Amino acid sequence: MAIDEVFKALADPTRRRILRMLQSGDLSAGEIAQEFGIRGPSMSHHFNVLKHADLIEGKRDGQQIVYSLNTTVVQDMLAMFMDVMQPKKEPTGESQ
Amino acid sequence: MAIDEVFKALADPTRRRILRMLQSGDLSAGEIAQEFGIRGPSMSHHFNVLKHADLIEGKRDGQQIVYSLNTTVVQDMLAMFMDVMQPKKEPTGESQ
DNA sequence: GATATATTTAGAATGTTGGCTAAATATCTT
DNA sequence: AAGATATTTAGCCAACATTCTAAATATATC
Numbered sequence: 001m002a003i004d005e006v007f008k009a010l011a012d013p014t015r016r017r018i019l020r021m022l023q024s025g026d027l028s029a030g031e032i033a034q035e036f037g038i039r040g041p042s043m044s045h046h047f048n049v050l051k052h053a054d055l056i057e058g059k060r061d062g063q064q065i066v067y068s069l070n071t072t073v074v075q076d077m078l079a080m081f082m083d084v085m086q087p088k089k090e091p092t093g094e095s096q
Numbered sequence: 097m098a099i100d101e102v103f104k105a106l107a108d109p110t111r112r113r114i115l116r117m118l119q120s121g122d123l124s125a126g127e128i129a130q131e132f133g134i135r136g137p138s139m140s141h142h143f144n145v146l147k148h149a150d151l152i153e154g155k156r157d158g159q160q161i162v163y164s165l166n167t168t169v170v171q172d173m174l175a176m177f178m179d180v181m182q183p184k185k186e187p188t189g190e191s192q
Numbered sequence: 193g194a195t196a197t198a199t200t201t202a203g204a205a206t207g208t209t210g211g212c213t214a215a216a217t218a219t220c221t222t
Numbered sequence: 223a224a225g226a227t228a229t230t231t232a233g234c235c236a237a238c239a240t241t242c243t244a245a246a247t248a249t250a251t252c
Contacts, residue, residue, distance in 0.1 A: 011107035063219045063228045085099050159198045159249050
């Protein structure tokens with residue numbers, strides 16, 4: 001887990017939002033992408049950054065890639081931190 | 097406190113190291129800069145980013161600007177987080 | 193007030209990032 | 223195996239970040 005990668009990954013609001021989405025459960029690339037006004041390839045890039053930071057993990061399930069949070073101690077702290085800074089919402093939670 | 101500014105500020109290893117240095121007490125711009133192989137103006141830029149993120153505060157004392165951590169709740173969490181990720185050292189602590 | 197020291201501001205150079213489109217790959221269905 | 227759907231890879235470009243040098247500002251000292 002390269003600390004530099006983690007902080008760089010967190011520097012982007014889109015990626016932080018992806019992490020927050022995954023806090024409520026696993027989601028496919030498409031399900032995540034849907035919530036953003038961003039094309040697939042750009043989303044794919046964000047997934048890659050998060051994977052390299054070891055913050056998420058992707059598993060193929062049929063045609064889709066299902067992403068899940070890597071919940072190690074550090075990443076739990078991170079989740080905590082992100083909750084303090086910006087609580088996640090219930091319904092179609094969206095802000096930043 | 098703009099969350100986006102905070103995460104961007106933390107994205108740079110030089111700035112994280114500045115924060116860690118200040119965890120042990122206030123330091124002047126020069127004292128901080130001394131520890132890095134980076135010119136004054138570049139350091140000044142980093143101080144600015146940290147100030148805008150409301151993570152540090154600078155007060156003039158004679159010819160020098162003395163910087164100190166802004167220790168609010170969030171920033172304490174941040175310190176905690178950074179300690180987990182990368183404990184600070186005692187003597188001429190350096191690694192980052 | 194002239195000179196020295198500490199820091200910042202301004203502006204340029206270079207590298208990185210985040211978005212895009214087009215094309216490739218993988219899987220599923222017919 | 224042809225076509226549809228989901229995702230990634232490759233390559234491009236504009237915007238932003240990090241560093242630099244030169245010059246400006248602020249304070250201290252002679």
